[in-house]
Amino acid sequence: MKRFTQIILSFVLIVMLTGCTDRLNLEDATLSLMVGIDLNEKNELLFYMTSPVFSREAKEKTEEYGVRASSTRESRMGFDEIVTALTVSGKIQLIVLGKRLLQHPDWFRLLDVVFRDAKFTVNARMVMLDGSLNELFEYKPKDKPRLALHLTKLIDTANKRNLTVKTRAQEFHRQMFEKGMTPHISELKKTKHAVRVMGTALLTKKGVYAGLIEPRDTVLLQMLLHGKQGEISITLPVKGPTDQNPIIKDRVSFFIKGVKKKVKTTYRDGTFHFDVQVSLRVSISERLFPFNMEKDYKKLEQMIAKQFHKDYAQLIKKCQEAKTDPFGFGLYARAYEYKEWKKVQDDWPAAFAKATVQIKPEVSIKGNGVVK
Amino acid sequence: MAMRGWLRRKKTSVKDRLSHSGEPVRVREISDQLSENIAELNAIFTLTPDLVIRTFDSRHAGGKVTLVYLTGLVDKNSINNNVLRPLLSHREGESSSIFDLLSVGKVTVVYDFQTVENDILKGSSVLFIEGRKEALVVETNGWPQRALEDPQLEASLKGAHQGFVETDSQNIALIRRYIPNRELKIKEIWVGERGDTKLSIMFLADVVNPEVLQELEDRLGRIKVDSILNTGELEEYIEDNPYSPFPQFITTERPDTTASHLLQGKIAVVVDRSPSVMIAPVSFASFFQNVDDYSIRWPVASFIRLLRYLAFIVATFLPAIYIALISFNYEVIPLDLILSIGESREKVPFPPLLEALLMELTLEMLRESGIRLPAPIGQTVGIVGGIVIGQAVVQAGIVSNIMVIVVAFTAIASFIIPNYDMSSAVRLIRFVMMVLAAMFGIVGIVVGLMALIGHLISLQSLGVPYGSPLAPVRFSDWKDLFVRLPLWKMLERPTGARTVQEKRQGDNQPEGDAK
Numbered sequence: 001m002k003r004f005t006q007i008i009l010s011f012v013l014i015v016m017l018t019g020c021t022d023r024l025n026l027e028d029a030t031l032s033l034m035v036g037i038d039l040n041e042k043n044e045l046l047f048y049m050t051s052p053v054f055s056r057e058a059k060e061k062t063e064e065y066g067v068r069a070s071s072t073r074e075s076r077m078g079f080d081e082i083v084t085a086l087t088v089s090g091k092i093q094l095i096v097l098g099k100r101l102l103q104h105p106d107w108f109r110l111l112d113v114v115f116r117d118a119k120f121t122v123n124a125r126m127v128m129l130d131g132s133l134n135e136l137f138e139y140k141p142k143d144k145p146r147l148a149l150h151l152t153k154l155i156d157t158a159n160k161r162n163l164t165v166k167t168r169a170q171e172f173h174r175q176m177f178e179k180g181m182t183p184h185i186s187e188l189k190k191t192k193h194a195v196r197v198m199g200t201a202l203l204t205k206k207g208v209y210a211g212l213i214e215p216r217d218t219v220l221l222q223m224l225l226h227g228k229q230g231e232i233s234i235t236l237p238v239k240g241p242t243d244q245n246p247i248i249k250d251r252v253s254f255f256i257k258g259v260k261k262k263v264k265t266t267y268r269d270g271t272f273h274f275d276v277q278v279s280l281r282v283s284i285s286e287r288l289f290p291f292n293m294e295k296d297y298k299k300l301e302q303m304i305a306k307q308f309h310k311d312y313a314q315l316i317k318k319c320q321e322a323k324t325d326p327f328g329f330g331l332y333a334r335a336y337e338y339k340e341w342k343k344v345q346d347d348w349p350a351a352f353a354k355a356t357v358q359i360k361p362e363v364s365i366k367g368n369g370v371v372k
Numbered sequence: 373m374a375m376r377g378w379l380r381r382k383k384t385s386v387k388d389r390l391s392h393s394g395e396p397v398r399v400r401e402i403s404d405q406l407s408e409n410i411a412e413l414n415a416i417f418t419l420t421p422d423l424v425i426r427t428f429d430s431r432h433a434g435g436k437v438t439l440v441y442l443t444g445l446v447d448k449n450s451i452n453n454n455v456l457r458p459l460l461s462h463r464e465g466e467s468s469s470i471f472d473l474l475s476v477g478k479v480t481v482v483y484d485f486q487t488v489e490n491d492i493l494k495g496s497s498v499l500f501i502e503g504r505k506e507a508l509v510v511e512t513n514g515w516p517q518r519a520l521e522d523p524q525l526e527a528s529l530k531g532a533h534q535g536f537v538e539t540d541s542q543n544i545a546l547i548r549r550y551i552p553n554r555e556l557k558i559k560e561i562w563v564g565e566r567g568d569t570k571l572s573i574m575f576l577a578d579v580v581n582p583e584v585l586q587e588l589e590d591r592l593g594r595i596k597v598d599s600i601l602n603t604g605e606l607e608e609y610i611e612d613n614p615y616s617p618f619p620q621f622i623t624t625e626r627p628d629t630t631a632s633h634l635l636q637g638k639i640a641v642v643v644d645r646s647p648s649v650m651i652a653p654v655s656f657a658s659f660f661q662n663v664d665d666y667s668i669r670w671p672v673a674s675f676i677r678l679l680r681y682l683a684f685i686v687a688t689f690l691p692a693i694y695i696a697l698i699s700f701n702y703e704v705i706p707l708d709l710i711l712s713i714g715e716s717r718e719k720v721p722f723p724p725l726l727e728a729l730l731m732e733l734t735l736e737m738l739r740e741s742g743i744r745l746p747a748p749i750g751q752t753v754g755i756v757g758g759i760v761i762g763q764a765v766v767q768a769g770i771v772s773n774i775m776v777i778v779v780a781f782t783a784i785a786s787f788i789i790p791n792y793d794m795s796s797a798v799r800l801i802r803f804v805m806m807v808l809a810a811m812f813g814i815v816g817i818v819v820g821l822m823a824l825i826g827h828l829i830s831l832q833s834l835g836v837p838y839g840s841p842l843a844p845v846r847f848s849d850w851k852d853l854f855v856r857l858p859l860w861k862m863l864e865r866p867t868g869a870r871t872v873q874e875k876r877q878g879d880n881q882p883e884g885d886a887k
Contacts, residue, residue, distance in 0.1 A: 003615065004615075007615065022700070023699050023700055025698065025699045025723055025724060026699070026714060026717060026724075027714075027717055027720075031710070033707075052711055054714040054717070054718035055718055056718060056719065091702070091703060091707060091710065093707065119703070149708075149711075
């Protein structure tokens, strides 16, 4: 009988426990899917947010607002004053940063709450917008799903074809604090009829915008960073042996089936030297000029390798001029030339700008398509 | 405190009543005068119109003979052909002993009315003979009986299609058909002051653990009740943990299941008048086994076994997880799913717990109402339930689509668990989990899970650990736990029942053509 009383008593205790303090039912939450931070002309911080609205009576399926605030957390208060329910940040898919904001160093401190508050997601994709955030958040395409979902998918799929990078907040945090590399995020632009992936935005160590890598160069960057990831399709101009055709240019396209990268790091004459051996296995997918593959495939391999070499040299020069190292060569410097690295570690981008990088592509054609 | 007092009062009152009926009855001996005996019988059986007292002249017996029986409890053919005919149509020159004339298997001689009364009540007929201070009890039992049928609760695809009936002798016979072995022993115990139920404890004497058997006998012997009407009642009096939601014995209505358990060294208790047999000791895992598992191919059986465990988890936790996710932890739901959940919940006016309780309770009601209805009306319940649950509730915006899916999943999952008692336990635990989830989110579910596991590990069945072979770990028994390995791999009996003889079979691995 004592036991019976105990059971009843503990049951009553459990029922009366107040453990529901942090409960927030789904219908009481406004899930922000995309947030944006920008500066206006008077250099005041603007925060934007868009979230889905679940109501049959509402004509629009999303709501979006912008508020003026001094910090991200403070902006939440502003949002809570206007949005339907309570703003929650656990499902943010995109953090959009305005170009104006990225021209100021140390803006990264604004994202402190993202990493400090455990309820904030660190899986949001970091995006830079070339243009006004207001325009993007107001944009309601008729032929697309909710804007935030559309952009998420846009970036994810563009990343699958290596047109842009996919940098999540956690990864961005690493890139900011890693001394041996500089951060790089996706860049979007709102055009008249669509939102367009522009490529990859290069940021300096302080987070200042330093330049754009176009999609076709992003492919090269991605290959150096991750090897073969997703589908890599490249079209290159190659000098064909025949006379010029006015409409059809001499182009060859191919899939990259495998990438092998070998970096040799040395330090001589006061600079770092990186010799990068990239061996690529390719499979031709399109060829717009006649070519005797059986006889001259070695020649084509060399032509492609040459073109690669040229493109890589350009890309690296561009990054060096912008004082950025999105490739993470600093990691190799630290691994192989630690003594010298130690001297320059606090300003690696400057040291990288002086370094010599030699990319030696080696192409072997493994496939020629299903035609003869 | 008031409640405790009330319960105690109730308990003592039962004791009082028992002691009344248990007080020594005066022993009346059988008289040599028939008329006195008849008078005594009439005094014992007042208001008993189904009592038949037939007095007739039997030349053989040298005088009058009285036959007494209860008309519904005896086999009329047996009375007419084997008792009355030889006594009435006795010819000269035949054997003169009345004992030899009765062509019935079991005839006993008794001397007192107490025994006579008991035997008549149990369906025997009693023969009083003029001038003798004894009576013959003739076994002519033949009460209304049901034919052997397919077991209702435990239908099987490939197993036998005979289920137990309400007569214990038949049930014992059904079991004996599977184990015609002299080591299959039966101990009889009578329980119940008024109902006087015969319990037959069946076991394989050279396999069963004597301590476990002794424990069962002790517990059965301690029962002091009016009557045991069903095996389920018996279970409740001898359980190890009476407060647990989990069944600690298996009740089965299948003779082949019983035989299989007996061969594993367990004990079966056949309860007279009940169509189910109690098996002890059992473990948690045995509720997920089924006779069919052993007659279908072992990879398939293993898959189904795993499916059942999965179903157990789904049936226990799915609604709770749903509640926790949409009221605390929606960060873990994938984006597309959370949007569709959000859309389907837009019109729902209730918080998730209420929504879930509403649907779960509706489901339980439908289930419960379907059980007792005759089949033609039962179908209506299904249709009404299907339409109400599946369509109208969602369209009216009372419950969300996703909730309906969750409830449907849960219901299906709880039907997969082969044992009814276990699936009922799951039904109950589900509600506790739902409340915990609504109060504490995932943390609450984890706390509930820990408590559940702790409880399962601490449970015992007849002193044998309930969690075996998982806790304590006995790897040799894992061959028949989550997967069922080929039968020829199970060389030993499961250790769960602590058998004294362990070898089950020799090396039977088929060699096939390839040597």
